[in-house]
Amino acid sequence: MLDYYMRERCGLCDEGLLQIKVALSELREMDVRINKIxxxxxxxxxxxxxxxxxxxxxxxxxxxxxxxxxxxxxxxIKAIKGK
Incomplete structure (x- = not known):
């Protein structure tokens, strides 16, 4: 589980979430979840x-x-899931 600290109406937060989703799309088989806070x-x-x-x-x-x-x-993620 990844914890993602963010705010509503935050451009950097929206872009960060997109970057996380791109990374996770490449790691579909690893079943990583995001806890948005x-x-x-x-x-x-x-x-x-x-x-x-x-x-x-x-x-x-x-x-x-x-x-x-x-x-x-x-x-x-690749490093922690490879353990």
Whole structure:
């Protein structure tokens, strides 16, 4: 499960989600799920992530934040699923 911290009406967040979907489309057989977390519904999350979104995490490890790149996402997922 990947945690995706984002906000509504956020261009970078929309683009980041697209990059995640492109990476996952290449890894269909690995059955990876995305948990989208809107930080605007939680004051603590908003304080932590407001200037960082979008943020993609796995097991509390930040994979990428800000501008997401499908190649790095793809490589990360391939590495963790290959274990």
């Amino acid at each position: 809107d930080i605007d519904h939680d004051d603590a999350l908003q304080e932590e992530y407001m200037v960082r979104v979008p943020v993609l995490k796995h097991d509390s490890e930040v994979i990428q934040e800000g501008i997401l790149d499908f190649v790095q996402i793809y490589d990360y």
